[in-house]
Amino acid sequence: MDVNQYRQTLNAAVRSAHESHNYITEEKYAEFFGPLELTEEQDKLTRDYFKGLHISFGVWEGTESDDLPLDENDGNYLSFYLEELETLPEYTEEEKKAILEEAVDHDDAEAKKKLINMHLKDVVDIAKLYVYHGMKIEDLIGEGNIGLMMAVDLLGTVDSIDEVDGLIGKAIMDTMDAAIERDSEDKSGIDSIIDKISGIGRAAKELSEDLRRDVTPEELAHETEFEVEDIEEALRITGNNIDGLIKNSIDQK
Structure with missing residues (x-):
């Protein structure tokens, strides 16, 4: 693997x-x-x-009308926040296009502000999808808004206004993904496993290149900080697929 x-x-x-x-x-x-x-x-x-x-x-x-998994505080926050968003101005498609052109082509600060406001409801919609993971919707919206502002700062990287929605949507989701990653101890656990396997792989490759042959778990453990048990576990998880390590006869059933 x-x-x-x-x-x-x-x-x-x-x-x-x-x-x-x-x-x-x-x-x-x-x-x-x-x-x-x-x-x-x-x-x-x-x-x-x-x-x-x-x-x-x-x-x-x-259905989209089903209750979200929110406690009372989260529910109240979402209601108040949505009420605030309703006070923002709405724009016609022609006006939206003009705002996009000003923001992208002329780096206009006022147009950028309007563009952010235009996408605040999109942040809420995406947060509603991510809230099933267990994070507070207030935190998800906050992270998504950060991603939105970051995306608007990167408008100079797009080739046309047609790419803006994709850039903004990806940035919102990326920041929420990162927040969930930080929030989840379970994800930290699997990342730790992957990082350890990557470290063992790098060490095995370096040692095998030095010795000009594949090495055993015992040899690798002797030359590094990794335990033999960790190396054998890495071999088992990867299906005996770590370059530089001798393939052990590990039961993979």
């Missing part, structure tokens, strides 16, 4: 689940992880990770 590819796939799958009210279908799971050919142990590790993030397997059968 390519650890970096696994990490990227995992992050993409989690984002997809967030966009589906924290649900992922077996078909979608297979679409993400099928090409990686996970072992039984890798598959279990991945599914346990999803469980830790409160991601369910199946199809969300609720």
